[in-house]
Amino acid sequence: MKSVVIIPAYNESQKIYHVVQSVVNRGYDVVVVDDGSGDNTAHEARRAGAVVLSHCINRGYGAALTTGNGWAYRNNYDIAVHFDADGQHNPDEIENITAPIQKREADIVIGSRFIESDANGANNTRMARMRIPIVRKILIRLATKFTRVVSGIQLTDAHNGFRALSREALGKINCMQDGMSYASEVVDQIAEHGWRYKEVPNTIVYTQYSRQKGESNVKKILLGVRFLWGKVIK
Amino acid sequence: MYIQIITTIVVLLLIFRIGARLKKKEITFKEAIFWGVLWFAVGIVVLYPGIADSVAARIGLRTATGIDLVVYIATGVLFYLVFRLFVKIEKMERDITKIVRRFAIKEDDKKE
Numbered sequence: 001m002k003s004v005v006i007i008p009a010y011n012e013s014q015k016i017y018h019v020v021q022s023v024v025n026r027g028y029d030v031v032v033v034d035d036g037s038g039d040n041t042a043h044e045a046r047r048a049g050a051v052v053l054s055h056c057i058n059r060g061y062g063a064a065l066t067t068g069n070g071w072a073y074r075n076n077y078d079i080a081v082h083f084d085a086d087g088q089h090n091p092d093e094i095e096n097i098t099a100p101i102q103k104r105e106a107d108i109v110i111g112s113r114f115i116e117s118d119a120n121g122a123n124n125t126r127m128a129r130m131r132i133p134i135v136r137k138i139l140i141r142l143a144t145k146f147t148r149v150v151s152g153i154q155l156t157d158a159h160n161g162f163r164a165l166s167r168e169a170l171g172k173i174n175c176m177q178d179g180m181s182y183a184s185e186v187v188d189q190i191a192e193h194g195w196r197y198k199e200v201p202n203t204i205v206y207t208q209y210s211r212q213k214g215e216s217n218v219k220k221i222l223l224g225v226r227f228l229w230g231k232v233i234k
Numbered sequence: 235m236y237i238q239i240i241t242t243i244v245v246l247l248l249i250f251r252i253g254a255r256l257k258k259k260e261i262t263f264k265e266a267i268f269w270g271v272l273w274f275a276v277g278i279v280v281l282y283p284g285i286a287d288s289v290a291a292r293i294g295l296r297t298a299t300g301i302d303l304v305v306y307i308a309t310g311v312l313f314y315l316v317f318r319l320f321v322k323i324e325k326m327e328r329d330i331t332k333i334v335r336r337f338a339i340k341e342d343d344k345k346e
Contacts, residue, residue: 056337070339
């Protein structure tokens with residue numbers, strides 16, 4: 001099965017080269033959606049071996065991923081993986097996230113920081129090892145509960161940007177949210193289309209850089225409102 | 235008294251402007267009717283405040299006066315208009331994204 005890794009990027013010239021290179025070195029095709037960056041993100045991504053699609057103005061995380069999804073579908077990829085540009089995700093885990101689709105066990109696979117990666121008990125979950133900031137941890141839990149109520153999908157980690165979509169899902173996905181609330185909308189799409197879904201453990205590396213690039217906790221809370229509003233307009 | 239004269243002049247000006255914009259086809263007939271009726275009602279209430287009082291009494295607002303009723307209606311209308319604006323902005327945002335996306339894909343096709 002032909003896989004492509006979609007990386008949405010906005011002003012990531014510092015990190016994008018290494019992130020793309022780490023994925024390309026593992027034998028995956030990479031498409032970077034440069035979301036109206038004002039720096040050298042597109043150039044650096046191309047230099048590292050990615051195909052670059054450029055948004056002429058900044059439209060947001062969800063908009064960039066939707067552009068990437070459409071491109072992947074048109075270019076006949078069987079699996080599309082969503083991967084962060086700031087180095088938070090581990091390229092070695094791409095294999096794990098695509099595996100359920102390759103085995104035809106799922107249409108969509110979502111990474112989770114909360115499920116145990118090994119059998120050594122609760123204290124050895126990835127979550128425990130990752131040292132996620134406490135406020136962020138609470139917000140992730142709340143977002144997960146919120147998604148469970150709104151979409152009725154039982155996930156352990158609703159706002160994880162590491163996911164894989166099968167070709168069938170790529171053809172049907174119809175996300176309208178341009179911003180970060182895209183993550184909630186994807187879960188909503190699982191319910192809408194009745195896709196088979198699976199969660200796999202993944203690691204998120206919280207660095208000073210990724211924390212600076214990430215959204216504030218207040219903005220994260222407002223995402224729920226944004227998502228519901230988008231649902232009303234749809 | 236002055237307030238009545240000033241408001242009447244403003245209302246007449248606004249109604250003329252609605253007519254002018256309709257003539258230039260900057261607004262639809264439906265929109266012109268909506269705004270025309272709204273400003274006409276404002277003019278009537280300003281010239282004959284007693285009408286608002288009797289309407290308020292008739293619909294059962296015992297403690298409120300006519301001017302309170304006007305404020306209630308104005309608030310309701312404002313809420314509705316803000317909602318419509320939000321919806322319109324959201325749709326425009328989505329359209330902008332579609333254009334940006336199409337442009338990005340076209341640029342990529344050109345390279346190939």
